[in-house]
Amino acid sequence: MLTKGEQTRAEIVHQAAILFNRKGYAGCSMADLMRHTGLKKGGIYNHFANKDELAVAAFDYAIEQVDSPLRAAMDVGDNEGQRLLNLVNFFRDYAVHPIVRGGCPLLNTIIDSDDTHPKLKQRAQATIQRWTQSIARLIQRGQSTGLFEASVDAERLAVLMLVMIEGAVALSRVTDPQTIMPPVADHLCGLLRRTLAF
């Protein structure tokens, strides 16, 4: 069980994750954080040295909200082909119903941090690497069992998948996601089946 202090900390991180994801790091003020947590400034600074430290904790929390069901989607399925398609279908839904309010925390943090916040930028970088490596490993497992075409460059295909997914998520933020995500996801599923020959 969480102590009262741990509960308060968790609530701050949860509210901050939503605020940063919707309004961006610079767009989220201490007043916003106070209003959404119901805490005074001191109550927040009890748990975090500064806004920076809170932003990093909020990013890690937000990404874990995505990572956890993403891992689950990749773990279910009779073989690597099904798991790969589950992954695409996970993002098919994700573009329409973001897990964290405000869209994809990875995409938002990339754009928010690239020119201004090295620590968050490095976090975004690490997330891209982890996601592409997870996808590449899944492809490689399918190659090693003989299900997938062995000559395909797994890392390159993984990058291409993430590019299509994040591009579709981006455009879905301001246009009808139903016109963006379904054709992209269908294309991706077709591409995977064709390229990996499963």
Place this chain on the structure above:
Amino acid sequence: MLTKGEQTRAEIVHQAAILFNRKGYAGCSMADLMRHTGLKKGGIYNHFANKDELAVAAFDYAIEQVDSPLRAAMDVGDNEGQRLLNLVNFFRDYAVHPIVRGGCPLLNTIIDSDDTHPKLKQRAQATIQRWTQSIARLIQRGQSTGLFEASVDAERLAVLMLVMIEGAVALSRVTDPQTIMPPVADHLCGLLRRTLAF
């Protein structure tokens, strides 16, 4: 020739476009704008009623910086096939060397405005529509001359192109663009040639 007032206005818009593109709308303060233009607050407000009005002018200016060479790339080439490949090659370079400092103003404005700034969001929406329609029209022209496979859904393919391009631009912001853009551009060129059979 521009009058002195018009020159000042143009310089404010130019500096604001870079600042908003790098730091985001909320991250760019009046003090930043004053420092980069060398003007006092009144000197800026002489030309713009408020930060909102300046942000919209800066977005339009930034997008025109991209639109103009983009149109040029799509106008050069012996046929629609070459023009389409020129377009991909334009973005191949764009991800590595952004035209406006801070990255793609469309992508940045999508993420910056989606939850917070309806006027900029509407601007981003219109840009997506204009870009996809330009690409779709180019494809349709190639179809009408018999160069491209006629059964392909031009608008759908145009959306897919923009998704891949903006996704690659996004990931390139925080990782080595040379590992992201070349494979995506190569894939896109291959996809276009295969799908449109040219």
